[in-house]
Every structure is written in structure tokens, then in C-alpha cells.
Amino acid sequence: MVISNTENSEATVDQTSNYDKMSELKAFDDTKAGVKGLVDAGITKIPQIFIVPPINSTNSLDTCETHFIFPVIDLESIDEMDLIKHKEIVDKVRDALETWGFFQVVNHGIPIFVLDEMLRGVR
Structure with missing residues (x-):
């Protein structure tokens, strides 16, 4: 993840096949800035560490019902x-x-x- 503190701040993620999620998470944690820090830096794309691949399932969103009973x-x-x-x-x-x-x-x-x-x- 690259976050620059220039006027046109940006955050990008290395999209190569050698992506190391653990080092990316550590680098994010080490900044102590959190998600707010990414927003303040002017991030324009969601970092890869926050992208979860879809679960391969036979249930489609239309047929999968989830009911929550909350207080x-x-x-x-x-x-x-x-x-x-x-x-x-x-x-x-x-x-x-x-x-x-x-x-x-x-x-x-x-x-x-x-x-x-x-x-x-x-x-």
C-alpha cells in the first residue's frame, strides 16, 4: 500500500500476483492512522486488504434469506x-x-x- 502525504494524496495497492496480505496488514497497522487516515490521505480506491473475494455458493442473493432479530x-x-x-x-x-x-x-x-x-x- 502506498500512501503519500502530498497535496494530491493517493493510496494504491500492488495488484501483482506476489501480493502479501500479511505484510500489507502490518504496514496498515503500523501507520496507526486507521481507515480515517486513508480517507484523510485522499484515498480513491479500496485497498486490497479490505477486499474479500466472493464466496462460491450455490445460493444466490435472491434465494438466500437472513433474518436478524435485534432488540x-x-x-x-x-x-x-x-x-x-x-x-x-x-x-x-x-x-x-x-x-x-x-x-x-x-x-x-x-x-x-x-x-x-x-x-x-x-x-
Whole structure:
């Protein structure tokens, strides 16, 4: 991987058949810059160390179904000042974050038009 710190910074990967992924990973780790460092350097192509070859499988993407069941936190009764219910919700949030790293919140009271506007702003 070549990363230059010039005005027109770029990152490229040696595409030869002698590609050594371990040395490439070590060089990337040694920079201590991480992916943000690649972006800050103005990378225009994904480095080869991040490219995973497709898995040869008889299942196509159309027929392969994956269902994830992730935590859903219901905030419907959060305002009732029921300390036991409040603690249960806090515990569910903590567990979801420790186990999954994310969760879905329902009955939060935020109007749908506000959520739509937020998504539009992000895009």
C-alpha cells in the first residue's frame, strides 16, 4: 500500500500476483492512522486488504434469506414515573448496547414527519 502525504494524496495497492496480505496488514497497522487516515490521505480506491473475494455458493442473493432479530426498546410508558418500569427500560438499553451495539426504539413520541426530515437532511 502506498500512501503519500502530498497535496494530491493517493493510496494504491500492488495488484501483482506476489501480493502479501500479511505484510500489507502490518504496514496498515503500523501507520496507526486507521481507515480515517486513508480517507484523510485522499484515498480513491479500496485497498486490497479490505477486499474479500466472493464466496462460491450455490445460493444466490435472491434465494438466500437472513433474518436478524435485534432488540426493540418500547418507550411507551417511560413518562409514567414508574421507577421499576424506568429501570427495566434502562436495563434493556444497556443489554442491547453491550450485546448488539444497537437497538430499535418504538413509541418514542417523535412524529414521523420529523424522522423523515431528519433522514432527508442526512442524505
